[in-house]
């Protein structure tokens with residue numbers, strides 16, 4: 207096989223899979239975010255530390271996310287709406303999956319672009335119709351991929367990336383969520 | 389030898405061949421699983437010509453047909469008779485322990501000491517049911533394929549069939565034909581047409597060598613061993629029973645059942661992707677068949693290559709159903725089967741209850757297994773797959789006995 211490089215260290219991932227098979231404790235990760243109310247519906251959330259491989263870990267630097275509502279919601283629009291962060295998560299997770307699976311399958315990628323659309327009936331969150339849910343009704347992701355591979359292989363990449371995606375799973379399957387007051 | 393299904397009987401055939409003294413212990417009767425653990429309408433999904441055991445094959449008038457349960461029982465019984473297998477029926481094995489020079493076997497009819505044991509007790513002893521079944525409201529009847537005989541035994545009203553492998557698609561179709569509303573919850577599955585290029589798709593699996601692929605050649609053995617059964621049914625019309633067929637019959641498709649919350653069944657929103665995965669895998673398999681046909685000059689003997697319509701994605705699939713509303717009166721769990729090794733008093737199973745073995749050779753010397761998924765080949769759990777496996781495992785066993793003597 208000619209060396210293809212999508213910049214993903216697949217060997218490290220495969221090695222980790224082997225090691226963690228025999229060490230399920232080390233595979234337990236906890237991701238954390240801390241949020242602070244600013245004013246109105248504007249908040250900032252910072253992320254830096256997480257737990258995994260049996261110990262505290264840290265990103266190279268702290269990242270700050272600003273969330274707000276747009277002006278059409280009579281807000282200041284200091285940042286994107288919280289539900290849009292789900293689209294960010296989904297797109298980036300699937301894209302990472304495409305790159306990793308392509309690397310593993312020896313497919314050189316030239317470009318991977320996607321658009322994500324989440325359809326949302328806001329009567330739910332406004333309490334205007336109790337039959338309408340609060341969250342997305344459906345989400346559509348469209349990939350445009352340029353790679354050294356057949357259409358069928360590209361479709362298989364995208365299918366496999368969904369199969370192994372954390373965010374795809376978190377959005378398509380129910381998750382227990384506990385919210386408490388400290 | 390533990391178990392008088394086709395696997396235990398095939399092993400017995402080779403042991404007799406090599407003049408090894410043995411008994412076949414069977415808790416029920418010969419072919420017990422086919423007698424007591426299958427539903428009434430079931431036919432094999434493998435064609436008659438493929439039903440072959442060592443020195444024994446189908447010789448009836450319809451090689452392309454599919455055996456009914458009565459015919460399977462007769463077929464296996466006849467094999468037991470002609471191979472003169474020393475079967476002790478009604479003998480339940482309750483414990484197998486290691487001793488200094490072999491094994492101590494406790495049965496419902498006394499104790500046996502032996503130098504080697506072959507586990508041929510079957511891969512499908514217990515239906516698998518997800519944990520959240522406990523949270524299903526008591527007003528809904530729950531059945532496994534072991535409890536299911538036919539539609540007439542079910543209450544009237546809606547049925548939720550869970551799982552879209554061979555069992556699930558067959559039961560969904562039968563229940564739909566009985567006039568009930570049927571919802572099928574679909575996770576990852578294996579789609580196959582009944583006929584491909586004019587031949588049974590299992591002819592292709594056999595001829596192209598896919599089924600002969602050995603356990604040490606398979607890329608991801610753990611995954612191959614977990615692979616669900618294909619969406620196939622054996623009918624005189626040789627029809628395809630995929631999700632498009634079921635949808636056309638009026639079966640409603642929903643995603644993989646993920647959880648029960650407040651009496652509601654919650655289904656995954658990932659239905660489209662499980663369709664894509666199955667469609668892509670089927671296409672890849674058909675490509676393999678086409679390549680094989682071309683390389684072996686068989687193109688002229690079969691019809692031209694075909695491609696099948698993708699699985700149709702419903703306009704909108706429901707992702708929740710209120711189980712207290714009365715819409716669903718019965719749930720049928722077609723969520724797979726697993727073996728039962730609780731009587732094995734030895735540390736030879738992993739934390740998930742799977743037997744640890746290498747091609748049927750278990751870590752404990754003189755202990756062997758047959759009939760488990762991809763034991764030595766992709767075809768290991770099928771009737772026609774036992775011959776090669778049993779020969780090799782019994783060869784190993786015979787060498788083991790010779791060395792220790």
Ligand SMILES: Cc1cc2nc3c(=O)[nH]c(=O)nc-3n(C[C@H](O)[C@H](O)[C@H](O)COP(=O)(O)OP(=O)(O)OC[C@H]3O[C@@H](n4cnc5c(N)ncnc54)[C@H](O)[C@@H]3O)c2cc1C
Pocket residue numbers: 390391392393394395396413414415416417418419420421422426431432433434479480481482508509510511512555725731758759760769770771772
């Ligand atoms: C629904 C279904 C459909 C199938 N359809 C096909 C098909 O179309 N074609 C095909 O080739 N294969 C098919 N199979 C797969 C396979 O052929 C069967 O599972 C077959 O029964 C396996 O044979 P076996 O000898 O390995 O196990 P079994 O037939 O299960 O035999 C094991 C025997 O061991 C006995 N036993 C178990 N535990 C003990 C114990 N502790 N003490 C004493 N005796 C014990 C049991 O009573 C049983 O008789 C199907 C399987 C299922 C579940």
